[in-house]
Amino acid sequence: MLDPETTPCSSLIKSIWHMTEIDMTDISNIDLNLLISMEALLEEKNVSRAARRLSLGQPAMSHNLARLRRLLGDELLVRSAGGMVPTEKAVSLEVELRATMRKIRMLFEEQLPFDPSTAQMSFRLGVTDSAEAILIPAVSALLLEKAPGVTLKLIPIDGVDVANGLEMGVFDLAIGTFAGGRSYHKQRVIYHEGYHTVFNAALVAIGEAMTLDDYRRYPMVVVEGPDGDAILDALGRLDVWPHIALRTPHLLTVPSIVSQAPMIAAVHTQVAERFAEHFDLSVRPLPEEIRLSPAKLMLMWHAASDKAPAHRFLRDLVVEGLRCLRGGKL
Numbered sequence: 001m002l003d004p005e006t007t008p009c010s011s012l013i014k015s016i017w018h019m020t021e022i023d024m025t026d027i028s029n030i031d032l033n034l035l036i037s038m039e040a041l042l043e044e045k046n047v048s049r050a051a052r053r054l055s056l057g058q059p060a061m062s063h064n065l066a067r068l069r070r071l072l073g074d075e076l077l078v079r080s081a082g083g084m085v086p087t088e089k090a091v092s093l094e095v096e097l098r099a100t101m102r103k104i105r106m107l108f109e110e111q112l113p114f115d116p117s118t119a120q121m122s123f124r125l126g127v128t129d130s131a132e133a134i135l136i137p138a139v140s141a142l143l144l145e146k147a148p149g150v151t152l153k154l155i156p157i158d159g160v161d162v163a164n165g166l167e168m169g170v171f172d173l174a175i176g177t178f179a180g181g182r183s184y185h186k187q188r189v190i191y192h193e194g195y196h197t198v199f200n201a202a203l204v205a206i207g208e209a210m211t212l213d214d215y216r217r218y219p220m221v222v223v224e225g226p227d228g229d230a231i232l233d234a235l236g237r238l239d240v241w242p243h244i245a246l247r248t249p250h251l252l253t254v255p256s257i258v259s260q261a262p263m264i265a266a267v268h269t270q271v272a273e274r275f276a277e278h279f280d281l282s283v284r285p286l287p288e289e290i291r292l293s294p295a296k297l298m299l300m301w302h303a304a305s306d307k308a309p310a311h312r313f314l315r316d317l318v319v320e321g322l323r324c325l326r327g328g329k330l
Contacts, residue, residue, distance in 0.1 A: 034071070037064040039101050041077060042094045045084045053122065098169030102304065114309035116147035123150065123314055126157040126165055128176030129223070129251030130193075131297065134270045135175060138321035146317065158225055158249065166302045173305075173314060177227065177268075177295040184303040190319055191326075192294040194285075195231065196272035198255070201282040203262040210284040212240050214264070219245035221257050221265040227295060231266045234290045255279040268295065270325065297322075 040050035041061070051061035069076055072093075077084040086094065127136065132154060143150055155171045162174045163181040181187060197210055199218070206214050215235055220242045222228045228247075235242060245263055248254070254265045255275040267275070272283045286292065299318060305311040 031067075034064060034068055035097065035101065035104075037061060038068055038076075038093075039097055041065055041068075042086055042090055042097065045077060045086065047084075055120075095168045099167070102169040102172075102302070105308075114313060116150065116313055118149065119147055119310065120149040121151075121310060122153060123173065123310075124153045124155055124171040126155045126160070126162060126171035126174040126176075128158050128178065129156070130227075130268045130271050131176040133252060133274055134268070134297075134325065135318060135321050138324050139318055142317055142321055142324070147313070162300060166300065172301065172311065173318075174300045175298075175318060177297055178300070181300050186301050186303055186306050188299045188315070188319075189296045190299060190322055191297040193297050194269045194294050195227075195266050195292060196269045196283045196285055197264050197266045198258060198272040198275050198281050198283050199264045200259050200262070200280075204264060206264075206282070206284060208284075210287050212238060212287055212289060215240050215242045219243045219261075219263045221246045221248065221254055221263050223247075223251045223254065223265070223267065224249045227268070230292060231290075234292050238289055255281060 036054065037050070037056075040053045041047070041064075044050040044053060047061050047065060048058050051058045054061070056064075065076065072089065074089040075087055076090045077086055125136075136152075136154065140152070143152065155165075157165065157171070157174060157176060157178070162178045163185060165171055166174060166181065166185060177193070197214075199206060204218055206218075212235075222232065222244050224247055232242075232244075245261075246257065248257075251267065251271065254267060255278070257263060258265055259279045259281060266286065275281055276283045299315055301311065301315070
């Protein structure tokens with residue numbers, strides 16, 4: 001019988017016992033598989049989607065939700081105009097549940113063989129806008145080829161505390177440019193990324209090389225965040241104060257905007273190249289006077305996942321996807 005004091009999910013199980021006034025000595029009466037259903041329900045906030053995720057029928061998942069409600073003495077998910085929303089108690093349990101489930105999985109995943117061609121599992125990827133634009137198409141194609149039963153869920157992390165997200169199990173792997181993590185987080189820099197300016201040559205008359213006057217002359221679209229701030233700070237040090245016509249938190253709206261308006265935007269080089277390719281835009285390197293350190297495109301993950309074969313496969317797949325984009329080079 002499991003010992004509630006030593007099992008990886010002891011804290012969560014204790015909280016369940018305290019809320020339901022169940023004898024702590026009889027942990028065997030609790031079906032711990034309900035934790036898996038609870039995780040899916042709280043993340044999907046939809047009974048049908050949670051059932052599909054776990055390859056269960058909807059009646060079975062509804063039954064599990066009913067059992068959880070009885071066990072916890074709370075509705076957990078309630079209907080609203082926009083769908084199902086978690087109760088206050090569900091929100092308070094969700095963070096700990098994610099961390100608990102990660103620890104439980106890590107107990108076994110390092111010991112189990114992993115065959116990508118037959119694996120049936122899901123990963124949550126924390127991605128910045130730029131990483132999504134650059135890498136995810138290539139990674140998705142490789143995943144379909146090598147591991148068709150593995151699915152990805154993308155979680156935006158622009159402006160998010162990435163270290164805390166990894167700690168709480170919000171995502172399994174973070175990809176992008178962001179601050180470093182904690183001592184028990186692993187990091188791998190996979191590319192040093194520069195910046196280019198993107199624009200529609202039919203609307204903006206820029207020569208073969210960008211000049212500082214071009215930034216004074218044409219309105220800018222600025223993507224909010226560290227990269228946008230770094231570019232504006234670098235221009236400011238040169239006494240260049242562009243007219244910022246539009247600020248957006250969404251990098252992926254930039255090509256649609258500059259393709260239709262006489263504006264310019266400075267973004268990561270590979271992103272600019274993808275935008276130019278798909279939206280018939282032009283790109284130019286930043287003027288030599290603008291001194292900007294390259295951004296580090298990196299992977300970050302929790303040390304608990306470091307040796308898990310499935311997680312190693314995912315990290316290597318991301319690097320392979322980048323290598324494909326770079327013509328076999330990094």
